[in-house]
Amino acid sequence: MMRLAWFLVSLLLIACSIVPALAHESQPGTLEIQQMAADRYDVTWKAPIYYGKPHPARLQLPENWKDIVRPTERRMANSIIFRWVVDVGPESIEGEVLRFPGLESTITDVYVRLTRLDSTMMTAVVRPTKPFVELRGERSWHATAAEYIGLGFYHILLGVDHLLFVLGLLLIVQGRMMLIKTITSFTVAHSITLAIATLGFASIPLPPLNAAVALSILFLGPEIVRSWRSETSLTISYPWIVAFVFGLLHGFGFASGLSTTGMPKAELPWALLCFNIGVELGQLAFVFIALALAWSFRTLEIRWPRWALAMPGYTVGSLGAYWTIQRTVILIGGLLK
Numbered sequence: 127m128m129r130l131a132w133f134l135v136s137l138l139l140i141a142c143s144i145v146p147a148l149a150h151e152s153q154p155g156t157l158e159i160q161q162m163a164a165d166r167y168d169v170t171w172k173a174p175i176y177y178g179k180p181h182p183a184r185l186q187l188p189e190n191w192k193d194i195v196r197p198t199e200r201r202m203a204n205s206i207i208f209r210w211v212v213d214v215g216p217e218s219i220e221g222e223v224l225r226f227p228g229l230e231s232t233i234t235d236v237y238v239r240l241t242r243l244d245s246t247m248m249t250a251v252v253r254p255t256k257p258f259v260e261l262r263g264e265r266s267w268h269a270t271a272a273e274y275i276g277l278g279f280y281h282i283l284l285g286v287d288h289l290l291f292v293l294g295l296l297l298i299v300q301g302r303m304m305l306i307k308t309i310t311s312f313t314v315a316h317s318i319t320l321a322i323a324t325l326g327f328a329s330i331p332l333p334p335l336n337a338a339v340a341l342s343i344l345f346l347g348p349e350i351v352r353s354w355r356s357e358t359s360l361t362i363s364y365p366w367i368v369a370f371v372f373g374l375l376h377g378f379g380f381a382s383g384l385s386t387t388g389m390p391k392a393e394l395p396w397a398l399l400c401f402n403i404g405v406e407l408g409q410l411a412f413v414f415i416a417l418a419l420a421w422s423f424r425t426l427e428i429r430w431p432r433w434a435l436a437m438p439g440y441t442v443g444s445l446g447a448y449w450t451i452q453r454t455v456i457l458i459g460g461l462l463k
Contacts, residue, residue, distance in 0.1 A: 183229035278404020294346030315373025323381035340449035347443020
């Protein structure tokens with residue numbers, strides 16, 4: 127009965143994966159505005175490459191801001207950087223609204239940083255659901271915490287591949303204590319590499335990272351089938367070991383949602399902590415919903431055909447295989463360019 131609940135969760139993930147299946151392949155964009163004089167600001171807009179093409183979103187400044195220096199364009203491996211100088215006029219820029227038309231049709235966040243002459247800063251995260259930002263003074267610590275907790279929660283819910291890996295672990299784990307140990311192991315592992323990557327100590331290029339994450343899901347498929355057949359293996363006996371090993375890999379994937387670019391170093395440790403809290407809250411919410419669904423079907427005592435009970439393992443394995451092939455093709459295509 128529990129396996130059918132997992133199957134229904136798998137179907138939900140398949141439906142969700144139609145749009146954001148490659149969510150972690152999109153780097154965040156960054157906008158940095160540096161005050162040069164009372165009425166002049168240097169603007170740097172870093173638009174990430176979106177699935178191999180220029181990003182569909184564009185930066186729209188207030189109408190009263192006039193270009194002094196024409197924008198320059200510089201193409202990098204993963205982004206296009208635009209830079210120019212604007213005259214904002216005699217009025218204060220407090221309350222001015224910057225918009226990002228086209229962002230709403232993507233899965234990309236934009237980090238905004240405004241640095242003034244007196245060295246005060248304003249930072250903000252712009253999401254596709256609200257593609258604009260209002261310039262304002264420095265934020266309180268609790269405002270920063272709420273924003274980055276929300277960002278982490280939002281990031282994990284879009285990360286269908288990460289959730290599918292967690293689902294695969296749930297399908298293998300037997301017993302409450304083993305479940306706690308496995309989820310804790312996965313949490314500790316990805317928290318380690320999330321911190322390492324975000325603080326800039328190590329990194330993995332996105333194309334091979336995404337292929338490796340997909341491969342980790344494919345790895346769990348056969349293990350789930352073995353568990354369903356009452357067979358055993360190292361993964362089935364010690365799922366917390368597999369959770370830790372692959373958790374280190376998934377942590378680098380989580381880090382793609384929290385870039386150090388455009389974020390003041392003084393705010394980075396606090397942002398990292400809050401982002402990780404948001405990720406954990408999203409992950410725990412998913413586990414709770416899956417367990418509640420399993421409990422409800424077990425309580426109903428409905429008998430299901432044998433093929434339905436086998437579907438979760440094949441669903442996880444098939445999606446893992448599909449994403450592995452798809453992302454490997456993207457990786458090879460990028461190497462051949």
